[in-house]
Amino acid sequence: MTSSPTRRTVMTSLLGVLGLGATACTASGHGAQASGEDGGSDEGFPLTLTDCDAEVVLPAAPERVVLLDSAPVTTLAGLGVLDRVVARAGSFPEGYYDDDLTGRLAGIPVLSEDIDTTGHLQISQEVVIAQRPDLVLGLPDGVTREGLRAAGAEVLIPRSYCGGLEERARFEMLFEEISTYGAVFDRAAEAVALVGALQERIETAAALPLGVSTAAVLYASAGGGPLYAYGAPSMATAQLDALGIENVFAGTAQRVFESGTEPLLAADPDLLIVLHEGTVPEEELLTELLGSSRLDSLRAVQDSAVLPLLFNFTEPASPLIVDGLERIGDWLSEQEQAG
Template structure:
């Protein structure tokens, strides 16, 4: 039986109108969304559910590497790996630190999209810069612009990311499996936790036959997360909202229970003001924000700069100057992948949020 096509993930910026779902109590200029996925230069090595081996079934022993063929399900689509992938194409940025953490970043033959150096240390940034770039073109909403013929020409055996114009079927016909995060598949709804990050790393380790390296990386991330939680104490912000403003006055988005930002705030003992929203991300108007009046605003941004311009534009466009967090300057700009989706960068982001709060509280 032919597998049912999986829902397509959105790119690393706000979704196109065609991706928006039905209305919710959060309204702005148009009917609101509970979308399948926001953000597209952003997916990790995520397949399966909360168990790092979910959906995986090693095939019969053969002449290949032990444990292969390996069968997995990603966004309800069956994947099969006859051997550890050797040629990786990145059509999004968030897998970088997972692949580097398990020691396979040197298998990336090309990349496309934005890979801001602000995410990486000097050594890793230099190694990423040395990877040939297929395209750095994105549209006004941050969606990657690339043809699948360009991707196929790289002869990949695994591709991370699924921007518009690239299909799983075409990649499979060319011998490449496509991996995106389950969070972008529209099958979530559960409150996010760092276990989903650990799960995605574990599956990545299985795909590349780097299970030991994946377990070591998970252990380090667990320790770092626990250290932040233990040091958090009684922070003065008790509530927070995490926002993504569109460039040029477009829709404003906030993140709900299924987003990794909720896991970050939980680790800090801060309540996400919109955790009652089961979706990962929804479009929002000024009214519910003003009603919630959170103690802290975290504003996600992409590209160059420190994010202050995005914050200023959001406040002016959405008339948010009366928010207590704005008046008290409790507004933290944060590069997007430090909060979304699940990757080791989210732990970096957690540490950055805690350090900013500590400095602010003196």
Template sequence: MVATACGSADSGADSGDAPAGAGGFPLTVRNCGAEVRFDAPPERVALLESAPVTILDGLGVLDRAVLRAGAFPEEYYDEPTNRAIAGIESLGENVDTSGHLQLSQESIIAQQPELVLGLPDGITRESLSGNGINTLVQPVYCPDDVDATTFDDVYEQIETYGTVFDRAERATTMIAGLRERVTEVERSVEGRPQRTAAVLYPTVGGGSGYAYGNRSMAHPQLAAAGFTNVFGDVDERVFEVTTEQLIAADPEVLVLLHTDGDPREVRGAVESLPGAQSLRAVRDGQILVQLFNFTEPPTPLSMDGLERIADHFGASR
């Protein structure tokens, strides 16, 4: 995302907690090749994915969310945030086996939010825009021109939301804290033997599932935790991986992502693959199962996931 002010940004107000209509508006945000114009900070927000919650909460604007759809696992958030989410009207949690939200476009338009965060299958930016509703998509999910992901993508996402919601000062504070957390993890793993790892999204009930390449948040996350991504030479965010590819790569540790359900089933889906017992990670029990947003897309939750990876595999050595 790139934010561009269309009006004067010199309002004399505190940019960290300025009221709606303060300096810097109107502004235009470029998102997935589209230009999204904001005349003022949005007051009615629809959350069609769980990833933006921690940014909105950190900026102090989670109370702008008037609508949500999909799963918002309590494990992601602290108790006050979970209470806030529970108070947001829900359009349902109908998610398919691959974690994609099933939702009608009409149900969103009927609620008339000013901004929709997330774009599930079957819902188009053009249709929402035609009804006066702005949309912002996580840049890593853009269909074209997605570069290799880094922690800078997290910081840039926060900066963009800080601009859109007129909370630039809070955004700066958030970013500084997150940078320090990444640095602390990198320091904590210094001197550990470099090991190989893979991040997978297993298919429960059959098939080897998906693996994450160098365009995913999994790649810099593994590197910061002191691991080499065995699929780091794959120039994709996520791709279908065969059992043969996984066995040939033979990672020493595995991070398994899922959106809901029993983590034991997720782990079992990998351990039951033909030949999986020959994998060092399976043989040595070096497996961590964690919820999807602890890795993807790039948000503050990725830092939580980074710390979980470093702690889990550091303690197991």
């Protein structure tokens, strides 16, 4: 099993990230760098990006955005472009946002809130196209790049969802994602500032006193479905590394995989983090997951070291994972002081 890097190693790897923030995106403006100095230049366009295995060409900064994934909300807000979102679909639990951002989201028309038991959005492509977007963030089942492109819209999805990732997740991946959005929306300066603020918060969270050394991050399907765990390419591993905690599944080169109970029982971590979509009350979720005898023998269950966490606080890479890092660190610090 791969050992977790020390907190010092993780923090050292973040040095120089502010310089990375302005240049690390996989994007090129034909002969020019995108500029967001005043939020209004088009010098970096047309802009060509590689999104998963697809080439995306944006003739100008998007003006009509449809959100099919809640993860980009805080990135868009941090860059000052949330007002370009004309519609949204999926689960946007209030627990992710402060009152101001919650109010702003409430003013965006909702296309669908239909989420299946594995947390996937159910929506038709025709409903999305009817909004006349020039950019769609997220690509749920039933919606295709080709179909949207034919209607004049390009698609971006988080790199975490592209598949084929095998390297251990690092917070630099978050900063690169923000840098890409900065280029897309012509907000490069705002992207650098957002990266700097997040870096400071990560360093503060990493200094908290904690009392655990191993953890597993799980996703429990609603209705007693399969149990999933998160491996090395998951941002869960980056969070745990920053806190000096070993992800017991970091030796797995899959971002998320169906685990079953046996590997979890064999690893017997000090801490369980249970991700969920917010569609079921946390108490009900934990009762369903832990109510049977199958996990009773786990040390984390016996010690009540089980932390439910809204999904986007860990996946994919967005400013919300720094919120998640702080929540994990604060909760463990409180447990340590109380014990």
